[in-house]
Amino acid sequence: MSAVSDGNLVEVAGLRIEFPTEGGSVRAVDGLDFTLAPGGALGLVGESGSGKSATAYALLGLHRGTGARVSGTVRVAGTDVLAAQDAELRRLRGGVAAMVFQDPLSSLDPYYAIGDQIAEVYRVHHRGSRAAARARAVEVLDRVGIPDAARRARSRPHEFSGGMRQRALIAMALACEPRLLVADEPTTALDVTVQAQILDLLHELRAETGMGLLLVTHDLGVVAGSVDDVLVMRGGSAVERGPVTEVLRAPADPYTRALLSAVPRVDLRSAEGEERAAAPVLVKSPEAPVTSGEGGDVLLEAVGLRREFGKGRERLRAVDDVSLTVRAGETLGVVGESGSGKTTLGRMLVRLLDPSAGQIRYGGREIGGLGEKALRPLRRDLQMVFQDPVSSLNPRRSIGESIADPLRAAGELSDKAVVARVKELLERVGLDPDWYHRYPHEFSGGQRQRVGIARALAPGPKLIVCDEPVSALDVTTQAQVVALLAELRRDLGLSLVFIAHDLAVVRQVSDRVAVMRGGRIVESGTVDEVYDAPQDPYTKGLLAAVPVLDPAESAARRADRRELRSVMVTAP
Incomplete structure (x- = not known):
């Protein structure tokens, strides 16, 4: 059955995409059909390799010249993308349809100011002066929430945070007022609060401009409050499609159900919570134990830990007076936004970074001030799994x-x-x-x-610090890695420090949790205590930003965030 019909902004029918390989070719997309109405929002969901990004690229003709073989029908705002001449494709890209890529650093030129790059896109499609193009760049940067847009337009990409770079890419896409915005994993690896801000922004832009949105993601929690309809892909084909409310509440296909079950839930108490609280820790530390008043032997302890970078007025205190313990056989979760000091803390705990002040004790022995020669025998006991295995x-x-x-x-x-x-x-x-x-x-x-x-x-090792080990993985792969770590901990008696910005994952794997902000721990306790009854406003804000699978609840949370922002803006 053809998906092509009159009046649609996007019409895709029988789409096939094959990529050449040494032994022949691999079919990434196989006979895909879908439509998107003007002003509508469609989520393409699936694991890595499901063909969703390849499909998104096809809408803008981005496979042309790559050696990929693309067949079928792809129409965007009436343009036959596969048959269009190069000049027609250039008019389509940016002017009619625009794309926001997953990695803003690779999409932005590091040598040019953000504003100049946006102005250049505007001038490609509009005959205007340089001054008019620069004014438009400032206008769209302001629209996407970049503070002091006129000044920040002169900044280069490395001077922006990850969330601000993603906003800049959205501003660039908006420069020519496109009718379609294609967003390819726009929130992957962003912390929960920035992710919520980006998704709220996309929703507001749709409401204001009437543009259509194609949102590509591996996370069903992301699409719950962001799209009208969802299409679930597996192996290049559609396995399920329909209104997002129906698909999430009553998925018909086993694969969709598997994706849903793999999404970590921040609202569920730890399955082992009560047992962990009651059961003694049987694994002993390798050296003389330090007995904790809360039960179990303290394997690693940090006291008043501080780390500074730079000198003088440029000095940055990344970790500021942090104290914590890691007990034998337990998992301590460390959560917080980007820049909160989580990674710096983790590197100090395994002595990959020297602390500026404070103490680190392993098995009761002070190791914070040890030189490399003295540390060498301890390296086997303290290991780290890094965020980016590449x-x-x-x-x-x-x-x-x-x-x-x-x-x-x-x-x-x-x-x-x-x-x-x-x-x-x-x-x-x-x-x-x-x-x-x-x-x-x-x-x-x-x-x-x-x-x-x-x-x-x-x-x-006796202790492994895992620094954002699943942040860039799709939900099913993420679930597999998390399950592996839990299995290793159980079988080998390991202690883990699990650093992440994803609060749902941290709840799933941790016994206790420490919440970091601005280099300090603002709240800590058992995972169920902190999640069920957070005391600090920052912790409450983090939990409120976590995506939920109920579209109605997601909409309510978005409304609450919008009301909170308006109160903050109008407050004296």
């Missing part, structure tokens, strides 16, 4: 050799024993041991994160 793995070395590095550095095993141990670790984290000689680019994001976990496990 940048933490050497692309020129096989993943097996990367995992083997800490084993070879210890010098206690023969080469044969090292290889055997690495293959054992690969199997332990759910990867094929025969992939020892493969390179990082041959793995998916979730598989690379498993490699990072295997490398952290190699020396047999």
Whole structure:
């Protein structure tokens, strides 16, 4: 059945997209049909590799010249995208349909001011003076909530935060008043409050301008309050479509149900909460234990920890007087917005950064002031899993050799024993041991994160700090990695510090949680205490920004946030 009909802003029928490979080709999209009415909002949802981004790119003809084979029908505002001449496509892009990409850093030129880049887009489609183009750039930057837009228009991308860069990309897309906005994972890796701000902005822009929205995401929680209809993709095909309320409340396809079940829920109490509170911790620390008054042995303790960067007036206090404990066998969640000091704290705990002040005790021994030589024996006990496995793995070395590095550095095993141990670790984290000689680019994001976990496990640590280990993964892969960490903790008696901006994930994995803001811990306690009865206004704000799967509740929360912003603006 054709999806093409009269009066639609977007008409897609029988869309097929194939990408060439060494052995032939891979079909990313296979016979996809859908329409989008003027002013409507459609969510394309699916795991990584489902074909949703490839579909979005096809709407603007972005596959042209890449070697991809695209067939079927794609019409946007009456333009036959697949048959259009290059000049017609240039008029379409930006002027009629605009795109907001997932990674604003790779989409913005680092050498030019934000305002100049927006002005350039405007002048491509409108015959106007440079002054008029610059004025338009300031106007749209102000519209998307960039404070002091006239001044910030002269800033370069690196001077903007992640959320502000995403706003700048949306401003660039709005410069020519397009009829269609295509947003490809616009909130991935943003913290919950910034994500809520971006989604609220897109909703307000739709209401004000009447533009259509195609929102591409792996997170059903994101689409709940942002679109009218949803299309769920798997393996390049549509498995379910319909009004977002119906699909989320009564999904018909097993795959959609699996996606929904993988979404972490911030409103659910920990399944093991009461058992964890009652059960003693049986795992003992490797050195003389420090007994905690709350039960269980303290493995790691930070007291008055502080870290500063820079000097003089440029000095930044990233972590400011933080004290916490990590007990043997438990998971401590650390949550907060970007810039709250979470990562800096995590790096200090495993002594990858020296503290400017304060103490770090491991097994009762002060290690905060130890030099590298004295720290070397402790490196095997304190390990870290980094946020971006791509940048933490050497692309020129096989993943097996990367995992083997800490084993070879210890010098206690023969080469044969090292290889055997690495293959054992690969199997332990759910990867094929025969992939020892493969390179990082041959793995998916979730598989690379498993490699990072295997490398952290190699020396047999007692504590692992996980720094945003699932922030850029789709919900099903995220659930798999979280389940793996929980399994490893249970089987190996590990202690974990789980750093994340996603409060729902933190509730799922943690025993206790510490909430950070501006380098300080503003609230801490058991995970259920903090989530069910938050005391600090900042914690309450974080929880209120978490996406929910009920479209009606999502709309109500958006209205509450809008009312709060208006009160703050009008307050004396």
